[in-house]
Amino acid sequence: MLVxxxxxxxxxxxxxxxxxxxxxxQTRLPYEFVIKDINNYKDMAKAIKDMxxxxxxxxxxxxxxxxxxxxxxxxxxxxxxxxIAQEIKETRPTxxxxxxxxxxxxxxxxxxxxxxxxxxxxxxxAQLIADEDAEFGRKIGEAGxxxxxxxxxxxxxxxxxxLTHCNAGWLALVDYGTALAPIYAxxxxxxxxxxxxxxxxxxxxxAFLTAWELAMADIPHTVITDNAGGIxxxxxxxxxxxxxxxxTTYTGDVCNKIGTYLKALAAKDNxxxxxxxxxxxxxxxxxxxxxxxxxxxxxSDDEIRFIKGLDSNNSxxxxxxxxxxxxxxxxxxxxTPARLVTALITERGICKPHDILNLFPxxxxx
Amino acid sequence: MLVxxxxxxxxxxxxxxxxxxxxxxQTRLPYEFVIKDINNYKDMAKAIKDMxxxxxxxxxxxxxxxxxxxxxxxxxxxxxxxxIAQEIKETRPTxxxxxxxxxxxxxxxxxxxxxxxxxxxxxxxAQLIADEDAEFGRKIGEAGxxxxxxxxxxxxxxxxxxLTHCNAGWLALVDYGTALAPIYAxxxxxxxxxxxxxxxxxxxxxAFLTAWELAMADIPHTVITDNAGGIxxxxxxxxxxxxxxxxTTYTGDVCNKIGTYLKALAAKDNxxxxxxxxxxxxxxxxxxxxxxxxxxxxxSDDEIRFIKGLDSNNSxxxxxxxxxxxxxxxxxxxxTPARLVTALITERGICKPHDILNLFPxxxxx
Numbered sequence: 001m002l003v004x005x006x007x008x009x010x011x012x013x014x015x016x017x018x019x020x021x022x023x024x025x026q027t028r029l030p031y032e033f034v035i036k037d038i039n040n041y042k043d044m045a046k047a048i049k050d051m052x053x054x055x056x057x058x059x060x061x062x063x064x065x066x067x068x069x070x071x072x073x074x075x076x077x078x079x080x081x082x083x084i085a086q087e088i089k090e091t092r093p094t095x096x097x098x099x100x101x102x103x104x105x106x107x108x109x110x111x112x113x114x115x116x117x118x119x120x121x122x123x124x125x126a127q128l129i130a131d132e133d134a135e136f137g138r139k140i141g142e143a144g145x146x147x148x149x150x151x152x153x154x155x156x157x158x159x160x161x162x163l164t165h166c167n168a169g170w171l172a173l174v175d176y177g178t179a180l181a182p183i184y185a186x187x188x189x190x191x192x193x194x195x196x197x198x199x200x201x202x203x204x205x206x207a208f209l210t211a212w213e214l215a216m217a218d219i220p221h222t223v224i225t226d227n228a229g230g231i232x233x234x235x236x237x238x239x240x241x242x243x244x245x246x247x248t249t250y251t252g253d254v255c256n257k258i259g260t261y262l263k264a265l266a267a268k269d270n271x272x273x274x275x276x277x278x279x280x281x282x283x284x285x286x287x288x289x290x291x292x293x294x295x296x297x298x299x300s301d302d303e304i305r306f307i308k309g310l311d312s313n314n315s316x317x318x319x320x321x322x323x324x325x326x327x328x329x330x331x332x333x334x335x336t337p338a339r340l341v342t343a344l345i346t347e348r349g350i351c352k353p354h355d356i357l358n359l360f361p362x363x364x365x366x
Numbered sequence: 367m368l369v370x371x372x373x374x375x376x377x378x379x380x381x382x383x384x385x386x387x388x389x390x391x392q393t394r395l396p397y398e399f400v401i402k403d404i405n406n407y408k409d410m411a412k413a414i415k416d417m418x419x420x421x422x423x424x425x426x427x428x429x430x431x432x433x434x435x436x437x438x439x440x441x442x443x444x445x446x447x448x449x450i451a452q453e454i455k456e457t458r459p460t461x462x463x464x465x466x467x468x469x470x471x472x473x474x475x476x477x478x479x480x481x482x483x484x485x486x487x488x489x490x491x492a493q494l495i496a497d498e499d500a501e502f503g504r505k506i507g508e509a510g511x512x513x514x515x516x517x518x519x520x521x522x523x524x525x526x527x528x529l530t531h532c533n534a535g536w537l538a539l540v541d542y543g544t545a546l547a548p549i550y551a552x553x554x555x556x557x558x559x560x561x562x563x564x565x566x567x568x569x570x571x572x573a574f575l576t577a578w579e580l581a582m583a584d585i586p587h588t589v590i591t592d593n594a595g596g597i598x599x600x601x602x603x604x605x606x607x608x609x610x611x612x613x614t615t616y617t618g619d620v621c622n623k624i625g626t627y628l629k630a631l632a633a634k635d636n637x638x639x640x641x642x643x644x645x646x647x648x649x650x651x652x653x654x655x656x657x658x659x660x661x662x663x664x665x666s667d668d669e670i671r672f673i674k675g676l677d678s679n680n681s682x683x684x685x686x687x688x689x690x691x692x693x694x695x696x697x698x699x700x701x702t703p704a705r706l707v708t709a710l711i712t713e714r715g716i717c718k719p720h721d722i723l724n725l726f727p728x729x730x731x732x
Binding site: 030196197199200201202204207208211212214215221222223224225226227228229230231232234235257258259261262263265266269291296304306307308309310311312317318319320321322323325326327328329330331333334335 | 396562563565566567568570573574577578580581587588589590591592593594595596597598600601623624625627628629631632635657662670672673674675676677678683684685686687688689691692693694695696697699700701
């Protein structure tokens with residue numbers, strides 16, 4: 001997507017140095033647009049852990065490039081690839097893409113025998129994973145566009161109001177995004193849309209990333225607190241909800257950023273359609289009960305305790321927003337049961353949450 | 367309640383000056399404990415509007431003391447009391463206590479004729495309103511205690527985990543609080559309790575006030591984001607929810623701080639009892655449909671855009687946490703329909719939300 005007119009992806013092989021991968025450091029947005037060069041797998045693992053790169057699709061691609069960096073920057077790593085893969089996978093335990101991408105890299109690197117071949121294979125596979133991810137986003141955009149078109153027609157061309165939670169835009173993938181992809185497609189097609197952006201505490205990816213993305217694309221949007229979605233739906237100000245997903249069970253349970261479940265409940269209670277944009281590499285083909293069986297990552301309470309913003313001198317400053325004597329607890333995800341999901345928007349089209357396997361029949365027997 | 371061992375109310379007539387009313391400036395908590403002396407009604411109206419005093423009960427008492435200050439500090443005000451009352455009532459349109467208290471003061475002041483009598487009457491009535499408010503809190507504590515005792519017994523004395531939203535503690539009333547009053551009573555009675563404190567964006571009254579109150583009272587508590595209540599209930603970590611209410615219709619619809627409705631939905635979905643602590647002066651005896659007929663206050667988007675905290679030098683600093691080009695919208699309340707409320711805890715005991723009139727039969731014919 002464009003940043004001030006120039007096309008960007010969220011991760012790419014550096015133009016000049018073949019052992020270097022570039023990322024946008026997303027912890028600096030929206031205040032600074034910083035590109036960071038990474039040339040060893042440990043730094044990429046740290047970038048994933050510290051959420052400099054985040055979002056289901058992007059951490060898959062970042063995990064793949066981390067494996068590539070492990071191979072390219074030290075020949076001896078070849079003997080410890082299993083351990084390195086494990087180390088990378090453990091940086092974010094909830095999202096399924098990371099595990100999927102790292103395992104795919106591992107398998108692929110092992111299909112060839114010489115070091116030179118392994119380097120070439122690791123690079124081509126990481127790039128393929130990134131390209132596929134971007135293409136998935138584009139296709140989800142196409143599929144979701146039909147839903148917005150329908151609502152727009154029903155409203156006789158009036159603005160379609162869409163609520164989203166967290167960031168599932170192009171910054172969360174390699175390009176295009178999942179939840180925002182249909183919105184970008186609708187805007188490009190001249191439909192009137194307006195996006196309610198949940199700020200998404202504690203890390204404020206809605207306010208910091210989604211609002212920034214939409215502003216860059218000139219799409220009308222309004223930031224709201226995570227508490228506000230309920231009253232907006234009660235008042236009829238929301239026509240549809242679209243969110244992303246970090247892991248979706250093959251039965252349609254959706255594990256996504258903490259707070260998603262509360263919006264799904266409100267949507268159900270107010271007859272607002274609730275869509276989840278999801279692509280196949282983030283589907284968990286082995287888990288049937290999302291609530292029981294998906295591990296929910298608990299992150300440092302510092303994410304709740306401290307927040308960064310611009311002070312009156314326009315400097316990025318971190319402030320503490322809890323009484324020092326009060327503990328805090330920081331679950332990063334919740335699970336929206338399939339019964340609350342109107343439909344999934346996938347790279348193969350739209351389906352009811354319990355119908356995923358019909359859209360991906362090749363997964364029926366795994 | 368005690369602040370570092372010394373008993374305080376949230377509003378009181380100054381010891382030394384009869385035309386001065388003291389408040390705790392709640393916008394400075396949790397970082398500073400600042401007492402502010404106010405000696406004219408306009409400053410008290412501003413303190414209400416700027417939320418230096420806030421909470422259903424306290425703004426009623428503050429409105430009453432504002433009327434007293436209007437009378438005592440300028441004899442000519444006697445001729446404009448209706449207009450002044452209107453001015454005070456308009457500072458916060460949603461809460462019903464403010465209107466109720468100001469109207470009660472107006473009526474009462476008009477029952478006597480000389481200026482001296484009006485001054486004395488205004489003072490005694492404002493103090494009576496404050497005393498009644500504190501007493502309501504104490505009684506709600508007694509009533510709610512029975513619910514916590516029941517759960518404690520069911521858990522064989524194990525910790526009862528209670529989730530609360532915003533601040534409905536003693537800082538929200540003149541003393542004791544509503545939602546926190548049963549928790550204070552339980553703690554005093556030696557029951558094991560632990561409180562999940564929603565931080566309550568945008569103004570963070572949970573993190574800033576409720577957590578501060580509970581820390582002062584040595585009650586175990588954990589601050590969470592507003593997004594987290596859902597997963598905690600899904601995982602069985604919440605035994606009950608208790609919240610306050612800014613306005614409750616006589617049919618049991620609860621208008622409270624934005625985000626309350628989302629917690630009520632999650633409680634319903636997970637069979638967690640959802641209680642609302644409410645006292646009669648915050649009940650709207652004229653409105654049947656909360657969602658349709660209660661005006662929802664929209665506040666400045668600066669409340670979302672800026673947040674105050676302690677910087678690395680321990681100075682209170684305000685930072686901007688939105689991209690400058692993104693607009694924000696700030697509804698302050700939502701409405702939890704009676705169907706989601708397990709029971710109300712009132713100063714006359716506990717009742718089903720649709721049974722309020724049976725507990726307050728004298729209100730049946732108004």
